Amino acid sequence: MIDEQEGHGAAAPDVSVVIVTWNTRDLLLQALHSLYAETTSVTFEVVVVDNASEDGTSAAVNRLYPNVRLIELPTNSGFTGGNNIGFDVARGRHVLLLNSDTVVLPTTVEPLVRFLDEHPRAGTAGARHLNADGSLQRSMDDVPTLLPDALYYTELYRVPAIRRWLSQRCAWWSDHDVEREAGWVNGACMMVRRDVITEIGGLDERLFIYGEELDWCYRMKEVGWTVHFVPTAEVIHLGGQAMDSAADRRAQLLMKGQLHFHREHSTPRTAAAFTAILAITAVVRLVAIRLVWGAEVVCRRRYDDAWAFVTTERIRVPGATASRMWRDVLRMCLTPADPSPRSPLPAAPARDAAP
Numbered sequence: 001m002i003d004e005q006e007g008h009g010a011a012a013p014d015v016s017v018v019i020v021t022w023n024t025r026d027l028l029l030q031a032l033h034s035l036y037a038e039t040t041s042v043t044f045e046v047v048v049v050d051n052a053s054e055d056g057t058s059a060a061v062n063r064l065y066p067n068v069r070l071i072e073l074p075t076n077s078g079f080t081g082g083n084n085i086g087f088d089v090a091r092g093r094h095v096l097l098l099n100s101d102t103v104v105l106p107t108t109v110e111p112l113v114r115f116l117d118e119h120p121r122a123g124t125a126g127a128r129h130l131n132a133d134g135s136l137q138r139s140m141d142d143v144p145t146l147l148p149d150a151l152y153y154t155e156l157y158r159v160p161a162i163r164r165w166l167s168q169r170c171a172w173w174s175d176h177d178v179e180r181e182a183g184w185v186n187g188a189c190m191m192v193r194r195d196v197i198t199e200i201g202g203l204d205e206r207l208f209i210y211g212e213e214l215d216w217c218y219r220m221k222e223v224g225w226t227v228h229f230v231p232t233a234e235v236i237h238l239g240g241q242a243m244d245s246a247a248d249r250r251a252q253l254l255m256k257g258q259l260h261f262h263r264e265h266s267t268p269r270t271a272a273a274f275t276a277i278l279a280i281t282a283v284v285r286l287v288a289i290r291l292v293w294g295a296e297v298v299c300r301r302r303y304d305d306a307w308a309f310v311t312t313e314r315i316r317v318p319g320a321t322a323s324r325m326w327r328d329v330l331r332m333c334l335t336p337a338d339p340s341p342r343s344p345l346p347a348a349p350a351r352d353a354a355p
Helices: 025-038 057-064 078-087 109-118 146-153 160-169 194-200 212-222 241-265 268-299 304-311 319-334
Strands: 015-021 044-050 069-072 094-098 102-104 122-130 189-193 226-237
Touching: 015 025, 015 078, 015 109, 025 044, 025 057, 025 102, 044 057, 044 078, 057 069, 094 109, 094 194, 109 122, 109 189, 109 226, 122 212, 146 160, 146 241, 146 268, 189 194, 189 226, 194 212, 212 226, 212 241, 241 268, 241 319, 268 304, 268 319
Parallel strands: 015 044, 015 094, 044 069, 122 226
Antiparallel strands: 094 189, 102 226, 122 189
16 A cells, blocks of 8 residues: 555645546556655645546555545546536645646646745646657647637648748747746646636536636636746646547547637637638548548558548548548537536535545
8 A cells, every 4th residue: 555645634735636537547546656756845635536437446546545535426527527526625725637647747736836826816827748758748828719720620730831820929839938828728737726716616517528628717817817827837748548549539529629619708700710610621521531432442452641631630540430520520510509508617615624
């Protein structure tokens, strides 16, 4: 048994670390090990929300980390629902959303705590994300606007001249080496002031996963909080591990999150334009997939390079799977936005007693 001690006590800890997991047992254990090993200068507690994993996650956490507050859910509530449940038991002055596929570094947690403590109007602070090899993983961006989004989701950003233009004007394409106020920061490692959750509530559960931090950061800014990117805080993010077996689903959910943002927060004209661009992109992809399939039938040979292009750069799936994905994207674009108000987002209640 690993005898790790948490920052419990009469006073609230500096940070409540909320980790939502789904069938990522080994990655979660690695994340917990790094968190305890590398976080020494602030007090913290850990809340793990297990989204009905079937790989022995809960048993392993109970055995190796008995001080962790483990919440076992009977069904998968998604990243948003799982985190909202975690927020409801968190006691810290700040809450750190941490993915199960991260590796905490000595410079991950403490710089975020220090930044929020030194900037009282900062609602959230995000870390600089790194790939496993230490290279940059894009971690923040400006508030979305139509042109950069159109270039990204149509994949015209691959054109070198367009890529250079984006790198000069958009935070997403920058070197991520400057502390700055941002439109949003990556939810794989973002620290949120507890007062913010009390004021605006949790993540929007209409988004199962992806795009939720964008929506949340925008709502923070709407009521006067600021959103910051802190490059001195770094974390390794292995990225997308829980969704690796469903790459097409991941790509579709990413597009759904962006479509949700524009329909929820952009002007009606911008939302309509982005919806149209995404729908046209889906139609073009579907036609291209059929053309490549037909060429293979006629020529009796495999066109791997063509498949890599027409399915999308972000995923590698069979043509039939990609075709189904783009049909779903088109259907999503043709479905009117939900006119109902934001679905239940209860503000976190005061939590004076230890759980």
